Amino acid sequence: MWNLLNQDNKNQYKLLMTNFASLSEAFAQKSSDDNVIIAPIINSKFQEVSFKKSFNATIEDIGNSSYDASVKLSDGSKYIIGIKSFGVKSGFQKIAQFKKDSQQDEWGSIIERIKKRDRKGSSDEDTRDYLELANKIALIRNKRISSSKSQLQGFDFDSEVEAVYHVLMPSGAISKSKQNDEPYIMVGETAYSSIDINSLKIIGPTSPNMLQNFQFTDGQHLYQYNSADSQLLMSFKGHTGNGTSNEDIGIEKWPVNYVEDPFKLFANLNSEATNALSDHVVQSVTFMIKIERRSGFNAWYGAPKNKLTVESVKYRQVVEQAKKCKKLPSDWLSIFKKVALEDFKSNNDKILREQLRDYLINCLAPNSELFEYTTTALWRNYKTPYEVYIPIPNSKKFHDNYPDFFVENGGLLNGKTLVSSKNNRTFTIEFLPSEERMQMFINQDNGKAIQSLNSQFIFGKWVLKKVFQLKDRELLTSDTLDDLGINAITFTKYDDNRPLSMKFTYVDSHNLPKDLWK
Structure with a gap:
């Protein structure tokens, strides 16, 4: 994606991010070593806003979202983007959380089985349990990604939406004795893929004493699940997670020059507000x-808007066709009449009606004429729910x-x-x-x-x-x-x-x- 973005927009984004990073000495804790140049600082919220302003992106604020932003390029192509920032030497990065899902589906019970065996996570039973949990993680993760793509696709379900991780990776602290080294920010990009459930392979626990945390791969990326906080992490060392450095996904390098006295700069900033970056929002x-x-x-699930009577065409079609069917349960027609004609006022009554309605259609061949008449009579919209x-x-x-x-x-x-x-x-x-x-x-x-x-x-x-x-x-x-x-x-x-x-x-x-x- 990065190579397809407008160069002027990329320059603006680079300027915003490197200018912010140039003030790092104002935000960093004082180092005890005066011979060290501190690492550039990137603020994730500022990064998101800068990305939005520079590329006219839509920034999302959805809990557990599978992405942070979306962009549409001039050629019509669409991208959902995971925006990340971490050091060039950092390890696994959080990409999703499943706290409620893990609690509701009792994922912890799977981990407890592994711990109880006390086989260091290396037995066949342990591998099967880890694989069961990896499958649960993958299913929810993939649903989120698919939902995110659909919101960018809109009503055209066939339009393609690509997904990428866009990463800014600041360099680490540098010794002043290394004259040729300078602070920098590496721009990185790698595929943002759904998890290939059919290719899951368990690597094993992160250590024999941390059986609740395990790693797995789908051949596309290397993942780690941490049970305590229900977090899914991913390695960015190479495009499959098996590289030697995060810089393996690097595509551009920005030098960072620190402002000599950032506090003086802040002291002299113009206090008047500017409208240059106005988002034009009046009210939300x-x-x-x-x-x-x-x-x-769930409006589609309700009863038909017009109540049936014994004179209704829809009612008579069902009754006449039902009398011709020899294989129906003996109580089928009487239940149909009850569902069609009686009042179901309380919530419990309505749930009973729905259960009886399901029973009626489950007795019928899906392509039969009676099925057609019954679903038309008893549902708001069965064919198009x-x-x-x-x-x-x-x-x-x-x-x-x-x-x-x-x-x-x-x-x-x-x-x-x-x-x-x-x-x-x-x-x-x-x-x-x-x-x-x-x-x-x-x-x-x-x-x-x-x-x-x-x-x-x-x-x-x-x-x-x-x-x-x-x-x-x-x-x-x-x-x-x-x-x-x-x-x-x-x-x-x-x-x-x-x-x-x-x-x-x-x-x-x-x-x-x-x-x-x-």
Whole structure:
């Protein structure tokens, strides 16, 4: 990717990063050895922002995300990027964390089995257990990567998205006696691949006394899993992790010249703010994704909108066809009538209805005429289970406070009813990072839903199958969101004629964003 980026943009990025590093002596602890030149310092947050500004990238803020940024080049190619910084002599680097997954799936019990055997992790049983755990890690890791690519791909599922690690590696401390040495930053790049599950090979524990930490490879990269903090690490020494140095992935080297007196520079900086790097953000709001069994992103799972009656065409088609079938269970038709005609009011009643509905269709051949009639009668959308809407939490209060957030007067309410016409509640959303756009509108009681205007199933299929990595007719759950490191959505308004943007994100309960709406 690096060689394809615009050279002027690369020069700007280089200038930002080397200028920051030139101030390293202001941030470093005083060395006890005056004969040592300290190592350049890179601030990871500054690196991300500089990358964004220089390459017009989208920086992601998703917990456990498989990537940090995305860029679209002038030739139309798209990249998701893991942005890293570490010393040229550093070892394995953290690339993912699976804390909730490891707890929910009791990964620790696998490690305990290995410890209990006391075979130093070298027995066939130990290898099988390590392989089982490596498979679990790989499955979740790959889902996250696939979801990340899909958000950049947008609705065109066939467009290619490449993935790379972009790395800045500062040199170590240097002895002043070595006259030809100077501080530098090495630019590195290597493939950001899904884990090849079919090629997994266990290397073994990191040491006989640390059986909870083990290494494995898929032939593409060398990985290490640390059980205590549920972290996946990767070696950057060579493109497969088996090289001799991190500099094996180096593609460019930047010399760093330290400012003689960085404190004097800070003392004389102009205190007036500049608009040169303005992001044009006017307002943003972050909604937590609330999981509902039959609404929101699971709206497709609900019952048909129009209740069946004995006179309904759909009802009569099922009954007439069922009477012709000789192989149905004796109670099939009576259960169908119960599901179709009775009221199921409480949540437990509705769950029973869903269980009976599943029983009915599981009795039928998938390609039969009766299967077609039954699924059409009892499901909201069985063939295309992609009907979704984006829920606005505490929507009435939100619209009362911000009636113009999505569109002018779009959130005005009279009681529970939206005042403005559908046309006046319609607005354009730009999905990040793909930058694809779609017409959406505010809908339902209290304006609780954001729905796509003309392409509901296109939007729903993308969100459910690609972003959330669900199979057809699989419910979205909090466990799924935990796997992907997604739990919120951020909407942002701008003052430079851009449409409202939307991106999936992650909210850390210990570090809540200022724009979080409750």
